[in-house]
Amino acid sequence: MNPSHSVIFNIKPGGKLQGSLRVPGDKSISHRSIMFGSLAEGITQVTGFLEGDDALATLNAFRQMGVRIEGPDNGRVTIHGVGMQGLKAPKEPLDVGNSGTSMRLLCGLLAGQGFEVTLVGDRSLSGRPMRRVTTPLEKMGANIEATDAGTAPLVIHPVDHLQGIDYPMPVASAQVKSCLLLAGLYAQGKTSTTEPAPTRDHTERMMSGFGYDIQREGAKATLSGGGHFTACNLDIPADISSTAFFLVGATIAEGSDLMLEHVGINPTRIGVINILREMGADIEVLNERDAGGEPVADLHVRSSKLKGINIPEDQVPLAIDEFPAIFIAAACAEGETILTGAEELRVKESDRIQVMADGLIALGIDAQPTPDGMIIKGGEIQGGTVGSHGDHRIAMSFAIAALRASGEITITDCANVNTSFPGFVSLAAKAGLNISSAS
Ligand code: SPQ
Numbered sequence: 001m002n003p004s005h006s007v008i009f010n011i012k013p014g015g016k017l018q019g020s021l022r023v024p025g026d027k028s029i030s031h032r033s034i035m036f037g038s039l040a041e042g043i044t045q046v047t048g049f050l051e052g053d054d055a056l057a058t059l060n061a062f063r064q065m066g067v068r069i070e071g072p073d074n075g076r077v078t079i080h081g082v083g084m085q086g087l088k089a090p091k092e093p094l095d096v097g098n099s100g101t102s103m104r105l106l107c108g109l110l111a112g113q114g115f116e117v118t119l120v121g122d123r124s125l126s127g128r129p130m131r132r133v134t135t136p137l138e139k140m141g142a143n144i145e146a147t148d149a150g151t152a153p154l155v156i157h158p159v160d161h162l163q164g165i166d167y168p169m170p171v172a173s174a175q176v177k178s179c180l181l182l183a184g185l186y187a188q189g190k191t192s193t194t195e196p197a198p199t200r201d202h203t204e205r206m207m208s209g210f211g212y213d214i215q216r217e218g219a220k221a222t223l224s225g226g227g228h229f230t231a232c233n234l235d236i237p238a239d240i241s242s243t244a245f246f247l248v249g250a251t252i253a254e255g256s257d258l259m260l261e262h263v264g265i266n267p268t269r270i271g272v273i274n275i276l277r278e279m280g281a282d283i284e285v286l287n288e289r290d291a292g293g294e295p296v297a298d299l300h301v302r303s304s305k306l307k308g309i310n311i312p313e314d315q316v317p318l319a320i321d322e323f324p325a326i327f328i329a330a331a332c333a334e335g336e337t338i339l340t341g342a343e344e345l346r347v348k349e350s351d352r353i354q355v356m357a358d359g360l361i362a363l364g365i366d367a368q369p370t371p372d373g374m375i376i377k378g379g380e381i382q383g384g385t386v387g388s389h390g391d392h393r394i395a396m397s398f399a400i401a402a403l404r405a406s407g408e409i410t411i412t413d414c415a416n417v418n419t420s421f422p423g424f425v426s427l428a429a430k431a432g433l434n435i436s437s438a439s
Contacts, residue, residue: 007415009395009425011402012434013383016303017250019431020259023242025075027420028174029264029294030055031101032206033234035109035182037079038067038087040210042231046077049236053419054099061106064090081231084185089115093153098122098349098390098419101175104133105203107154108179111142112162112186119154124349124390126152133179136167140180140187162187164225167194171344172317174199174268177221181207181214184223192222197317200268202294209234209293237264237296242421244272244322245396246431247301251281252332253403256303258431265297271319273299275326279306279333308335308378316342324397327356330376331365332404339373349416350391359386359398363405383407392416396424399435415439 030050035058037044049055051072059077063069066088071077096102096119103119107130110117120126131150138144143157164187169176177193181203184191196219204221207214210229215222243263250256265273265285273283284300306329316339319326323345330337345352353369360367364382368375381404388395388411395414402409414437417424425437 006439007413008438009399009411009414010436010438011399011409013402013405013407013409015403015432015434016253016255017246017258017403017431017433018256020261021246021427021431022261023238023246023427024052024421024423025050025236026239026264027052027054027241028101028200028202029206029236031058031105032202033077033236034058034062034069034079035105036206036210036229037081037231038062039084040081040229040231041083042081044079044081044231045233046079047075047235049075049077050239050420051075052422053097054102057096057099058102061094061096061102064092064094081229084228087113090117093118093120095120096125098125098416100125100128103130103152103154104175104179105182107133107144107156108137108181108183110156111137111140111144111183112159114158116158117156119152119156121152129347130154132171132173132176136165136176136180137183139165139167140183140191142183164189164191166192169193169195172197172199173344174203178203181221181223185225185227187225190222190224192220194220197314198268199317200266202266205293233292235291237291237294238262239420240264240269240272241321243299244325245400247272247276247281247283247299248325248329249400249403249433250301251276251304251306251329254303256301258301260299260301262296263299265295268318271315271317272322272326275311275315275319276329278309279329279337280304281306306333308333308337308376311337311339313341320344321393324352324356324393325400327360327367327374327376328397328401331360331367331378331381331401333378335378337376337378340370341372343372348391350389350394352391352394355387355389355391355394356397359394362386363401363409381405383409385410385412388413390416392419392421396421399428399433403433
């Protein structure tokens with residue numbers, strides 16, 4: 001049996017969320033800390049590293065390529081950088097499990113190395129589109145084999161050299177942008193990406209933090225190959241994507257009053273705050289400060305009544321991973337919430353439009369999937385069983401829905417919650433969710 005099928009969440013209805021808590025470190029920044037620290041000259045010390053399966057897959061990949069990495073130990077990682085040319089050919093394929101970020105960013109980073117490497121992933125990742133990275137990389141001169149469907153396994157063959165390109169990105173994707181910028185480090189001349197809408201900019205910020213000259217002008221990011229990274233220390237903030245479950249949970253559960261500490265509030269990630277506030281949520285952003293080039297704050301959230309809205313399309317890339325949680329908020333809102341322009345949700349760890357619609361309908365909510373979004377009418381959430389399809393964000397979203405349900409909710413296939421949020425069950429229980437996990 002696939003082990004991911006064997007974990008089940010049971011959540012008793014009702015409850016409220018209270019107290020102060022800090023969710024684990026940001027997944028996107030954790031991946032990048034390992035990649036940049038490994039390529040740097042010198043020793044990089046990381047605190048707040050996410051000890052979840054996805055970020056650990058990236059860490060293990062670099063160990064397989066000869067980088068000495070100590071930890072993680074309570075979020076502390078020490079990376080002994082090998083420099084831009086110091087990676088070694090791994091003896092085995094690099095297995096990145098469920099992690100799209102690892103596969104797409106590594107694909108760019110490895111395209112210009114002098115050795116052959118194979119990237120493999122689990123069933124979900126092996127069904128996700130990779131042409132969005134292999135096509136522009138091939139324009140740079142890379143030699144990458146994929147399946148006929150353009151999916152993993154990806155075999156990256158060594159090439160003579162890569163050539164920088166100026167790439168107008170057809171999709172708003174931080175993974176595509178980051179992949180090409182990482183390949184650009186090894187390319188001759190300049191590599192530029194232009195994004196159709198702003199996406200998370202952790203790669204650009206971290207490159208500057210490691211002393212690399214990267215220029216940003218509006219939607220365009222440009223760098224020249226041949227430079228080097230200088231090691232530095234990184235303090236990774238709590239992940240706003242994990243925080244989102246608590247923002248929604250405390251908003252929908254009457255009597256809730258919750259403080260979420262040290263949350264990354266990078267402007268390219270705060271769509272969930274903007275959207276929930278527009279729906280009527282009471283979220284205060286307190287103690288804004290800087291943590292190694294990334295803005296952080298404490299978020300104070302109290303329960304409030306929500307109303308349905310038309311979600312502004314410019315917020316979609318800024319909240320792309322938070323829609324499963326936002327759909328639960330919409331199910332608890334008065335009136336209709338309409339999401340458009342979010343077709344990217346169909347190619348995540350699961351088809352997040354279909355799987356969320358199926359689950360909401362199973363719980364008695366009127367949810368209509370559309371090709372690029374969903375129409376949700378707020379209503380009474382009933383008890384029932386929903387399948388998470390091995391998607392961490394679906395599992396956690398339906399878990400918090402129980403705060404407003406009339407009966408117990410059972411969620412199947414929940415092991416992948418460990419990819420982004422190890423300790424979710426105990427932290428959510430501590431805050432007031434009546435959740436238990438069985439395998
Ligand atoms: O890493 P993975 O599996 O792609 O994870 C997800 C998630 O929900 O955790 C997407 F399914 O986050 C992506 C995010 O959607 C992480 C990411 C990054 O770190 O650069 C960027 C986004 O993906 P994309 O395709 O929009 O660039």
